[in-house]
Amino acid sequence: MPIIAIDAMGGDHAPGEIVKGVARASLETDIDCLLVGDERRIQEVLETVPYNPEHISIVDCRDAIGMDEDPHEAVKNRRDASLLVATRAVAEGRANAMVSAGNTGACVLACARDFRLLKGIRRAALASVYPRHTEYTGQDPLALVLDVGATIRCEAEELVQFALMGSAYARRISKVPSPRVALLNMGVEASKGGETLVAAHRRLRRMPALNFVGNVEGNDLARGGADVIVCEGLLGNVVLKLVEGIAEVFTDVASAAARRRLTWRIGLALLARGIERLRELTDYTQYGGAPILGFENLFIKCHGRSNARAVANAVKVAAKAVRDRVPAEIAEAVASLR
Amino acid sequence: MSRLRVPSAPRPLVCRWDLDKTYLQSEFDSLRQLLRTAFERAEDKVDVPGVAELIKAIKKAAVRHGRTALVYFISASPPQIGKAIREKLVLDGIPYDGIVFKDQLAHLKRGKLRNLREHVGFKLVELLRGRVDAPAGARELLFGDDWESDSLIYSLYADVLAGRLDVDRLVPILRRIGVDARLIDQVVALVATAGRQDAVERIFINLERRTPTGTFRLFGARVVPTFNYFQTAVVLAADGHLDVEDVAAVARTLLDRSGYTGRRLENSLGDLVRRTVVSLAAAERIGAALRVAGVLPTDTPARSRWRRMVDAFRRYRGRRRARRAAAPAPRRAALDYDAILDRLRPTGREPSVEGRPT
Numbered sequence: 072m073p074i075i076a077i078d079a080m081g082g083d084h085a086p087g088e089i090v091k092g093v094a095r096a097s098l099e100t101d102i103d104c105l106l107v108g109d110e111r112r113i114q115e116v117l118e119t120v121p122y123n124p125e126h127i128s129i130v131d132c133r134d135a136i137g138m139d140e141d142p143h144e145a146v147k148n149r150r151d152a153s154l155l156v157a158t159r160a161v162a163e164g165r166a167n168a169m170v171s172a173g174n175t176g177a178c179v180l181a182c183a184r185d186f187r188l189l190k191g192i193r194r195a196a197l198a199s200v201y202p203r204h205t206e207y208t209g210q211d212p213l214a215l216v217l218d219v220g221a222t223i224r225c226e227a228e229e230l231v232q233f234a235l236m237g238s239a240y241a242r243r244i245s246k247v248p249s250p251r252v253a254l255l256n257m258g259v260e261a262s263k264g265g266e267t268l269v270a271a272h273r274r275l276r277r278m279p280a281l282n283f284v285g286n287v288e289g290n291d292l293a294r295g296g297a298d299v300i301v302c303e304g305l306l307g308n309v310v311l312k313l314v315e316g317i318a319e320v321f322t323d324v325a326s327a328a329a330r331r332r333l334t335w336r337i338g339l340a341l342l343a344r345g346i347e348r349l350r351e352l353t354d355y356t357q358y359g360g361a362p363i364l365g366f367e368n369l370f371i372k373c374h375g376r377s378n379a380r381a382v383a384n385a386v387k388v389a390a391k392a393v394r395d396r397v398p399a400e401i402a403e404a405v406a407s408l409r
Numbered sequence: 410m411s412r413l414r415v416p417s418a419p420r421p422l423v424c425r426w427d428l429d430k431t432y433l434q435s436e437f438d439s440l441r442q443l444l445r446t447a448f449e450r451a452e453d454k455v456d457v458p459g460v461a462e463l464i465k466a467i468k469k470a471a472v473r474h475g476r477t478a479l480v481y482f483i484s485a486s487p488p489q490i491g492k493a494i495r496e497k498l499v500l501d502g503i504p505y506d507g508i509v510f511k512d513q514l515a516h517l518k519r520g521k522l523r524n525l526r527e528h529v530g531f532k533l534v535e536l537l538r539g540r541v542d543a544p545a546g547a548r549e550l551l552f553g554d555d556w557e558s559d560s561l562i563y564s565l566y567a568d569v570l571a572g573r574l575d576v577d578r579l580v581p582i583l584r585r586i587g588v589d590a591r592l593i594d595q596v597v598a599l600v601a602t603a604g605r606q607d608a609v610e611r612i613f614i615n616l617e618r619r620t621p622t623g624t625f626r627l628f629g630a631r632v633v634p635t636f637n638y639f640q641t642a643v644v645l646a647a648d649g650h651l652d653v654e655d656v657a658a659v660a661r662t663l664l665d666r667s668g669y670t671g672r673r674l675e676n677s678l679g680d681l682v683r684r685t686v687v688s689l690a691a692a693e694r695i696g697a698a699l700r701v702a703g704v705l706p707t708d709t710p711a712r713s714r715w716r717r718m719v720d721a722f723r724r725y726r727g728r729r730r731a732r733r734a735a736a737p738a739p740r741r742a743a744l745d746y747d748a749i750l751d752r753l754r755p756t757g758r759e760p761s762v763e764g765r766p767t
């Protein structure tokens with residue numbers, strides 16, 4: 072059974088929700104969890120919830136990197152922070168993969184510091200999931216987008232590698248036999264987007280092992296035309312934040328409207344079940360987190376606001392990725408390029 | 410002139426076990442399961458992993474050290490299923506010294522339907538009866554689970570026996586719980602004859618329902634919730650009731666028959682230390698012996714010199730902190746049962762300390 076290291080102190084609701092998530096995973100699965108963080112605080116939380124100690128061990132460390140800290144400074148100077156102790160545990164073979172809801176920049180830098188890149192991989196990619204329209208029953212309502220911030224600017228070769236990594240991950244984790252891969256661009260034509268995107272498009276089109284469906288524009292993202300969207304880190308991050316921002320504004324507007332007029336309140340009440348269903352379909356907590364791909368070890372990055380359910384699912388995703396040998400599959404896919 | 414000290418004979422040890430959910434993995438969440446349990450044959454009954462080995466280990470350790478260990482079962486099941494249960498105990502090779510069942514039919518005849526589900530009075534009476542018949546000066550270990558109100562019943566018994574809870578205070582508590590008046594009278598009579606001795610050393614609660622361990626803080630250090638019988642064995646070894654070879658025997662049963670791994674057992678040991686049930690020094694001593702016995706994993710990956718130094722310092726700090734976590738200090742006062750009932754009892758219902766009573 073894989074051992075998953077969890078940064079207990081990372082995240083807006085750490086350690087409470089992180090520890091509760093691990094406690095939940097310990098009851099629902101046989102996954103061994105290595106909680107890294109302040110042992111006393113972790114134990115305090117554990118004693119308030121049902122858990123199975125047979126699957127939980129704790130590495131005590133008092134330091135933690137805050138969500139608003141400068142990632143470079145923190146990773147450089149805070150050697151005994153929970154995040155770094157956990158990545159070292161994975162690098163030293165005491166755990167097989169890692170989960171954190173902490174400072175995203177620090178997570179990426181910690182991986183870069185302690186993990187080795189897979190052979191042939193030039194840059195790591197931070198992936199994320201976003202809700203999209205489903206076309207058939209059982210289709211994953213969340214698609215994968217990468218990179219969302221690990222690499223700001225990319226070359227064509229790197230985008231091709233991202234496509235291979237994303238495809239391998241979706242094949243294993245989302246159980247899509249042949250994931251549709253698309254390049255995020257400003258037009259569907261192959262000639263659009265400048266030199267890098269054109270070169271990447273050309274190379275991806277020539278790869279029979281990859282189900283490349285061409286370019287997609289921003290308005291196609293939510294339509295579900297692709298299972299994996301590939302883009303530069305800068306663009307991916309903007310897209311991700313835009314999606315989150317729209318969702319928040321939508322919620323705020325709906326709440327304000329409901330407060331203002333009775334008829335709108337009634338309308339929202341009538342739609343409540345539908346809205347709830349929509350929320351369930353697009354609930355990121357069911358996915359747990361998204362991976363940082365390209366390293367020999369797997370790192371699942373959870374949303375900073377992750378609750379216990381999200382953390383438990385992230386632990387399951389990490390264990391599944393280890394069992395299904397996702398890094399090895401990515402390495403094989405990249406090796407086939409050479 | 411110095412006089413030779415003649416070692417006094419070790420005090421006998423009495424272990425009282427609940428049956429359902431503590432010894433047997435009985436399922437009675439639904440009426441169908443309840444009926445199935447009632448008509449189950451001995452060979453179909455399943456014991457909780459490691460429990461049979463633990464009971465045998467307690468007996469063996471007692472023989473090894475020349476002391477007496479007696480094992481009794483108290484079950485709230487009706488005597489009608491006693492035959493199957495006795496057969497099951499024989500099948501498992503459990504050396505037991507007595508078993509008591511709850512006469513549910515008598516309650517039905519009396520029209521006391523409430524008493525069918527109320528076990529506090531029944532168990533307290535049987536515990537006290539057992540005490541009257543127990544060898545003089547016997548120490549007691551009590552084993553229950555988190556389905557019924559075992560932690561409450563056993564704690565009441567321990568405090569009554571130790572004289573920390575007198576009858577004047579006990580009776581209102583039992584009334585508040587809703588114990589039948591006839592049973593209260595029996596309890597009062599038995600308290601007078603049971604004698605006074607701080608006999609109950611530990612109360613083990615098998616966390617079958619995974620009740621949060623914090624719930625049991627109310628009952629003090631005497632009550633030890635455990636997640637598996639390896640943990641129970643470790644605590645018994647730390648208290649001197651078992652030897653490490655006995656703990657290893659329980660661990661091996663779990664490894665060979667119940668799909669446990671060395672890592673799961675090691676994590677269980679770590680949990681006991683974190684909950685300050687066992688001191689770090691005792692856990693390290695037992696853990697080292699279990700590693701030699703091949704029960705716990707030994708293949709810790711290599712760590713840096715710096716990390717080893719940090720870990721050594723933490724162990725030292727932990728040992729200092731955990732010195733106070735050894736065997737529970739003798740209690741001078743009874744638990745605050747009013748506070749326990751206030752917190753755990755839904756108004757107008759029997760207290761369900763760890764969950765709904767069965």
